[in-house]
Amino acid sequence: MNALRRLFFFAVGLFLALPLIVVAGVSVNQRQSLTFPPQGFSLSWYGQIFTDLEWRNALIASLTLAATSALLALLIALPLAWFLWRRIAPWANIFQLLGVAPFTLPPVITALGLVTFWATTGFYGQPWTAVISHGIFFVTLPLVTLSLGFSAIDRSLVEAAATMGADDRTIFRTVVLPLILPYLVSGYAFAFVLSLNEYIVAYMTVGFTMETLPIKIFNALRYGYTPTMASVTVLFLAVAAVIFGLVARFGDLPKLLGAMAEDK
Amino acid sequence: MRREPPQRLADYGPLFFPAGMLIVFFVVPFATMIAVSFFQRQQGGFYTPAFVFDNYARFLTAFFGGVLGFSLFLAIAVAIACVAIGIPFTYLLSRSKRSVQIVWLVALLSILSLSEVMIGFAWSTLFSRTAGITNLFVWLGLMSQAQALTPSFGAVMTAMTYQAFPYTVLVLYPALVRLDPTLTEAARTLGASPVKAFFTVVVPALRNTILATLIMVFIFALGSYLLPQLLGRPQHWTLSVLITDQAIYQSNMPFAAAMAVFLVLVSLALVGLALYAGRQKEAK
Numbered sequence: 001m002n003a004l005r006r007l008f009f010f011a012v013g014l015f016l017a018l019p020l021i022v023v024a025g026v027s028v029n030q031r032q033s034l035t036f037p038p039q040g041f042s043l044s045w046y047g048q049i050f051t052d053l054e055w056r057n058a059l060i061a062s063l064t065l066a067a068t069s070a071l072l073a074l075l076i077a078l079p080l081a082w083f084l085w086r087r088i089a090p091w092a093n094i095f096q097l098l099g100v101a102p103f104t105l106p107p108v109i110t111a112l113g114l115v116t117f118w119a120t121t122g123f124y125g126q127p128w129t130a131v132i133s134h135g136i137f138f139v140t141l142p143l144v145t146l147s148l149g150f151s152a153i154d155r156s157l158v159e160a161a162a163t164m165g166a167d168d169r170t171i172f173r174t175v176v177l178p179l180i181l182p183y184l185v186s187g188y189a190f191a192f193v194l195s196l197n198e199y200i201v202a203y204m205t206v207g208f209t210m211e212t213l214p215i216k217i218f219n220a221l222r223y224g225y226t227p228t229m230a231s232v233t234v235l236f237l238a239v240a241a242v243i244f245g246l247v248a249r250f251g252d253l254p255k256l257l258g259a260m261a262e263d264k
Numbered sequence: 265m266r267r268e269p270p271q272r273l274a275d276y277g278p279l280f281f282p283a284g285m286l287i288v289f290f291v292v293p294f295a296t297m298i299a300v301s302f303f304q305r306q307q308g309g310f311y312t313p314a315f316v317f318d319n320y321a322r323f324l325t326a327f328f329g330g331v332l333g334f335s336l337f338l339a340i341a342v343a344i345a346c347v348a349i350g351i352p353f354t355y356l357l358s359r360s361k362r363s364v365q366i367v368w369l370v371a372l373l374s375i376l377s378l379s380e381v382m383i384g385f386a387w388s389t390l391f392s393r394t395a396g397i398t399n400l401f402v403w404l405g406l407m408s409q410a411q412a413l414t415p416s417f418g419a420v421m422t423a424m425t426y427q428a429f430p431y432t433v434l435v436l437y438p439a440l441v442r443l444d445p446t447l448t449e450a451a452r453t454l455g456a457s458p459v460k461a462f463f464t465v466v467v468p469a470l471r472n473t474i475l476a477t478l479i480m481v482f483i484f485a486l487g488s489y490l491l492p493q494l495l496g497r498p499q500h501w502t503l504s505v506l507i508t509d510q511a512i513y514q515s516n517m518p519f520a521a522a523m524a525v526f527l528v529l530v531s532l533a534l535v536g537l538a539l540y541a542g543r544q545k546e547a548k
Contacts (some may be wrong), residue, residue, distance in 0.1 A: 013286075016426070107487050221381070233385060
């Protein structure tokens with residue numbers, strides 16, 4: 001049974017890894033050709049991400065967009081999650097639903113809604129519209145992690161602080177914030193990584209004025225192949241793995257993903 | 265602090281910013297899109313306010329029916345493939361050591377967050393003639409000559425399964441972790457083999473979870489907009505691809521919006537069904 005299980009895990013792992021192994025392979029080709037196994041070995045295609053002006057600009061655009069939109073998502077999610085935890089207001093759950101909706105529906109719908117909105121208001125193509133668009137699109141992630149974080153807080157702790165005379169603001173800063181900090185950080189991390197990789201919303205809202213890395217890769221794909229696409233893919237995968245690895249290292253990943261803490 | 269209803273206006277303070285942002289930048293855009301779906305298209309990519317059903321009337325063509333039928337078929341096929349592999353996989357994962365679980369979860373999250381552009385690029389490389397998997401088959405002596413495997417239905421299907429698989433596992437994970445381990449232990453004690461215990465105890469106990477997951481993955485697959493474009497032929501285009509194409513390349517916003525509204529209705533109906541299935545108490 002154990003051997004069978006190993007084999008099954010190996011097969012699934014192989015399926016998941018195979019395309020990435022080939023991409024990693026072609027990313028170190030010496031010349032600009034799509035061959036595997038790679039011919040020669042060169043890291044110059046990784047260097048190109050940082051030295052080539054177009055790729056570097058796309059990288060900077062992606063990082064800026066991800067960092068700011070994840071922050072915006074957090075700023076929307078934090079007060080909302082706090083309010084829903086602190087108050088009894090069943091009607092306010094509608095905002096929870098609104099926060100989860102963009103992520104549950106097919107992304108092309110949110111993208112189209114936003115592009116018609118930006119076009120109607122006359123802001124179509126402005127770089128900051130992408131920040132708001134992504135902030136709304138990814139608000140689900142910090143909202144879910146924060147709701148989880150709040151539900152894990154022992155209410156008697158907060159009650160003790162209130163009994164000793166602390167007002168809402170003080171309680172939030174001294175008791176609640178330290179307790180939900182891990183959830184705050186992981187919510188930001190999830191939104192950051194997903195924004196970095198997001199294509200359709202970014203493309204529809206600012207695709208003609210600004211190039212993020214996924215947009216750059218897609219545009220480049222239409223004109224043929226360059227190994228830089230492969231090196232960017234490997235780089236992004238590594239960034240995601242490092243960030244999620246850190247979340248797992250300093251937080252409780254199984255719990256964040258819905259498993260109960262006392263299991264195993 | 266006990267939860268209490270908000271009493272003064274100031275108690276609503278924390279709600280102002282989130283509610284405002286979600287209304288202005290999600291509800292209003294959504295409404296705008298619905299409005300545009302009734303607008304009249306003008307030459308040159310512009311549109312004027314109107315209230316016409318032309319954009320919806322185009323759904324009645326055979327071409328659109330074909331695209332819709334194919335989209336639904338593809339999404340169902342992907343959902344079934346993902347759930348069929350995902351259930352035994354997640355079950356075994358939830359019974360693994362915690363450290364093993366964490367490594368897999370990090371890997372699955374990393375792949376899930378990978379841009380659809382990059383997944384499409386990775387599979388088109390793996391299916392290419394010069395760097396693809398057929399070179400391995402040639403080397404093993406299974407094939408005489410390397411060949412390109414794209415564009416084809418198989419390539420679209422494989423890549424979409426790849427994209428949706430981590431999502432499937434993460435949707436199933438909480439339910440399977442919480443599954444009472446004594447259930448299978450009892451079955452084992454009574455003499456059932458592990459495989460038999462899995463099919464006769466675990467699968468029936470998770471019937472509603474499985475149904476809800478199928479629907480969630482179906483909606484996820486319905487949203488795939490690049491893979492059919494990058495790896496398939498035009499006849500493999502789905503509704504999502506068509507919406508993107510109409511909105512950007514054909515500059516026909518009203519028609520794109522009408523199709524998007526239609527897609528929302530299909531998705532919402534299914535989400536409702538998934539929630540309903542999930543609410544039903546698991547048979548113990």
